[in-house]
Amino acid sequence: MLRSAGAADAMDGLMQPRPLTIAHIVERAERLYAHKCVTTAGADRHTYAEVVHRVRRLATGLDLLDVPVGARVATFACNNRRHLELYLALPATKRVLHTVNIRLSSEHLEYIVNHAEDDVVFVDRRLLPRIWPSADRMPRVRHWVVLPDGSDHPIPADPRILDYDELLMRADPFAGSFEDAFASADENLASGLCYTSGTTGRPKGVLYSHRSTVLHCLGTLAAGLIGLSESDVVMPIVPFFHANAWGLPYGALMAGASLTLPGHSADPVHLLQLMEAERVSVAGAVPTVWSSLVPRLGNHDLSATRFLLGGGSAVPPSLSETYRAATGVPITHSWGMTEVSPVGAIGGTRTQHRGATEEEQVAVRAAQGQPLPLVNVRIVDVETGRALPRDGHAVGELQVSGPWVASGYFRRGADDSFTDDGWLRTGDLATIDADGYLRLVDRIKDLIKSGGEWISSVELEAAIASHPDVAEVAVIARPDPRWTERPVAYVVLRDGSDHTAEELLRHITPMVAKWWLPDDIVFMTSLPKTGTGKLSKSSLRESARIG
Structure with a gap:
């Protein structure tokens, strides 16, 4: 068909207008990769065929609960196989997957569930005591479906509470094609809802579409970036509630890669044992998690690893290079936000850097990367x-x-x-x-303005983190009557270290301008974290203000 476009004629292509939907990801995994596995915590092991069969039961189970199309359905769960089933069944049946941060305060939790107007909440049994006290302050939630997770936490006697596996047993598997059900649907239908951390006000909801999720998923498959492929074993350590686990679950399913899920534990030994036993090739986590594994890296065979992804906050170059020395694989920087689904850029060297010096390549790897x-x-x-x-x-x-x-x-x-x-x-x-x-x-908001000049907290943190005995560091501004603001560093040392503030200052003095040097270095046993595992500078600022 020809149509006018100014002085020239434009022509439409003759291609099928099939929508981009998560239903395609589900059925692709079922048809092409039925033999691949989803493993949770090294014990619960199911093939993709078994997972999608349960997804088909869940699709009918949602109908039994009278969950309307377009309804927001919350998940309050760890990285496990049943949570993955919800990742697939909810958007594939035109409901909206709302992943809720399990570390939220009661105030933010109640606000988010009420603001989203969630119809049903699916919750891990071990997490039910965290959310159930708020149930009566979430009046729109009609059903609370408990996901068995091996725990024996008591379940209140309440008609609103249902058992997930019992619901699936009651439901006959959906026998049709999820994809055909979307054939005439709009690919811009909402597929997922994730709220920002709310560190500077009320959390804000980011509403993903099927189209945006599928395109983001294809981005994770791009060669030269993350490049997920059928031969990979992917381990999202980053929580499922953190912007769809950076798209890794959907990307793995589309590529046909096996999935290893850590379950509820973030214990360093547990994570490393999983990576070794399951021959994990791709894993993603925030820097604080990668840092926690460092003391035990040498005790495990990570030779299957080809790509380690870091995000959520800046990865200190020293941390990345520690992994490169221990495993042969550096932590690759990424940049993104909840509002960017979340991955916007991926780091690493490219062909133009092959002739660069080692120092130059380290500098390139320290960048957040190319979009x-x-x-x-x-x-x-x-x-x-x-x-x-x-x-x-x-x-x-x-x-x-x-x-x-x-x-x-x-x-x-x-x-x-x-x-x-x-x-x-x-x-x-x-x-x-x-x-x-x-x-x-x-x-x-994290820049420090001292005497009219700017100090980068990120660069100062990287300098301090380059000391081998520093496990974690955060730099904030402290009000100063003379200079307006001065930097203060909060540091966690590795076990067994007894370094002093003076020794750390001597270490960083050659790396930064003299007037950047922190006025104070405060040693702590741990740093406060946000619900997604990032360093909580707002908590440190509050303690500095009160102190």
Whole structure:
């Protein structure tokens, strides 16, 4: 068909308008990779064929519960096989998967479930005591479905509470094609809902579509980036509630890779034993988790590993290089946000770096990387909004656009998180070089302004983290009557270390400007974390303000 487009004629292609949906991911796994396995905690082992058969039962079970199309259905669960079944059945039946952070305060938990107007909550049995006290303050929830997880926590006698496996046994498997049910549907139907951490106000809901999820999934399969393939064994250590576990579950299923899920435990020995026993080739976690494994790396065979993904916060170069020395595989930087589904950029060296010196390659690996295909990034002057050059030196606010980037927030009015031309304002300060490499300088809110000059908390943290006895570090601004703000470092040392603040200052003195040196180094046994495992600088700021 020809149609007018100004002075020239444009022509439509003659291709089938089949929608991009998660239903395709489900049926692809069932048809092509039925023999592949999903393993939870090294014990619960099911093939993809068995998992999808249970997904078909769950699809009918949702009908038995009269869950309407478009309803938000919450999951309050760890990384396990039953949670994966919900990942597939809910969007494949046109419901909305709402993954809820299991570490939230009661206040935020109640706000999120009520704001989403969740119809049903699926909850791990061991987590039921965390959420059940709030049940009566979540009046829209009609059913609470308990997922058996091997625990024996008591279950209250309440007609609203159902058993997950009993529900599936009552339901006949859905015999049709999930994909055919979507044949005439809009691929922009909502598929998932995830709320931001709410560290600077009420959490905000990011509503993913089938189209955005499938395109993000394809991005994780791109060769030269994460490059998931059929030969991989993928282990999402990052929680399922953290922006769909960075897309790794959907990506693994689409590629035909086996999945290893850690269950409820994040114990370092448990994680390393799983990686060794299951021959995990790809794993993703936040830096604090990767750091916790370091003392035991030498005790396990991780020779199957080809790709270790770090995100959620900046990966200290020293941590990445520690893994490279111990396993041959560095931790690869990524950058993203809940609003970016979440992966927007992946780090690592490319062909142009083959002739670079070792020091130059380390610097490249320390960058957050290049944007994934279909993702666009730019930096702008914070005050004027003027676009800044991609020269690796100019620092500006990072803005992002693309088909898996949010355009607004769920049930929320106009928000200054978006520009007039539709780009997402990330709140990150960054540089972009001529090769498109993104390097984060800091969060705008985390910069320290001392005597009228800026200090990057990220760079100062990286310098301190380069000391081999530093397990964790966070740098914040403390009010100062003379300089307005001065940096303070909070440090966790590795077991057995007795280094002093003076020794750490001597270590970093050659690395940073003298006036960047922290006024104080506070040693702690652990640093406060957000619900997704990131360092909670807001908690440190509050303690510094009160102190």
